[in-house]
Amino acid sequence: RPKALPFAQRAALCPNPVGRRLFEIMEQKKSNLSFNPDVTKKAEILRLTDLVGPSICMLKTHIDVVEDFDWDLVEQLRALAVKHNFVIFEDRKFADIGNTVQLQFTSGVYRIAEWADIVNAHLVPGPGIIDGLRQGAKAAGRDIGLLLLAEMSSKGNLATGAYTEANVKAALEHPDFVIGFIAMQGLAPAHPNLMYITPGVQLAKGGDALGQQYDTPEAVVGRKGSDIIQVGRGIFGAADPAAEAEKYRVAAWEAYQARVQA
Numbered sequence: 641r642p643k644a645l646p647f648a649q650r651a652a653l654c655p656n657p658v659g660r661r662l663f664e665i666m667e668q669k670k671s672n673l674s675f676n677p678d679v680t681k682k683a684e685i686l687r688l689t690d691l692v693g694p695s696i697c698m699l700k701t702h703i704d705v706v707e708d709f710d711w712d713l714v715e716q717l718r719a720l721a722v723k724h725n726f727v728i729f730e731d732r733k734f735a736d737i738g739n740t741v742q743l744q745f746t747s748g749v750y751r752i753a754e755w756a757d758i759v760n761a762h763l764v765p766g767p768g769i770i771d772g773l774r775q776g777a778k779a780a781g782r783d784i785g786l787l788l789l790a791e792m793s794s795k796g797n798l799a800t801g802a803y804t805e806a807n808v809k810a811a812l813e814h815p816d817f818v819i820g821f822i823a824m825q826g827l828a829p830a831h832p833n834l835m836y837i838t839p840g841v842q843l844a845k846g847g848d849a850l851g852q853q854y855d856t857p858e859a860v861v862g863r864k865g866s867d868i869i870q871v872g873r874g875i876f877g878a879a880d881p882a883a884e885a886e887k888y889r890v891a892a893w894e895a896y897q898a899r900v901q902a
């Protein structure tokens with residue numbers, strides 16, 4: 641694998657302000673760790689986020705699993721994003737026609753376009769989904785970046801081959817809005833303005849009972865060339881989530897350092 645470009649230089653290549661900011665935060669905090677507190681109570685999400693905040697560049701949410709959701713949760717998460725300097729990625733995985741995803745993005749209970757910095761989408765409906773979400777971001781009047789789901793971590797998933805390639809092509813055709821991918825590796829050929837975020841990461845290889853498959857930060861960032869590790873249960877399932885998050889941050893950052901110094 642050829643020597644990689646540092647995040648700071650990749651920031652300058654990013655046409656989307658959110659992508660640029662994320663690369664800058666990664667460099668400032670020496671963190672390519674994203675954390676997802678996949679728990680269902682508002683207070684627990686806020687507690688975990690404040691604990692691990694110093695170690696992360698990004699917080700990934702599943703807002704629709706929160707039992708006691710209210711708008712104050714969104715406001716408190718935004719305040720924590722300022723306090724700890726991270727971006728918020730709502731993992732909504734939009735998957736409908738452009739007109740519908742625009743409504744799902746801006747309306748309903750969650751009004752995601754009003755608070756998320758980053759969202760993601762499946763390309764199954766075709767590129768109209770990208771245009772629908774872009775219009776939603778515009779209507780909200782905020783800078784938002786989109787990640788395409790080029791690959792998945794779960795056993796037997798269908799995001800492979802020509803489908804993965806179509807995601808890369810769509811990203812290259814929408815450089816102002818698409819900032820990168822959910823993928824299991826850095827996809828070749830490298831496009832340094834686009835970032836690669838990989839879920840299914842724990843300090844030891846393994847899986848869960850529902851098809852999740854885990855690889856290590858070293859393998860994902862070092863060997864496979866991804867940029868950001870996405871960790872949930874590996875951190876919030878530990879006795880000391882703050883200390884555990886630091887372990888993941890250091891492991892992923894060292895793997896990145898080895899890649900840019902190689």
Ligand code: 5IU
Binds near residue numbers: 731789793794852872
């Ligand atoms: N997630 C995956 N795999 C994927 C995609 C998303 O695990 O391919 I796309 C999400 C699901 C969960 C998080 O919110 O990433 C992983 O959490 P754990 O680290 O607890 O497995």
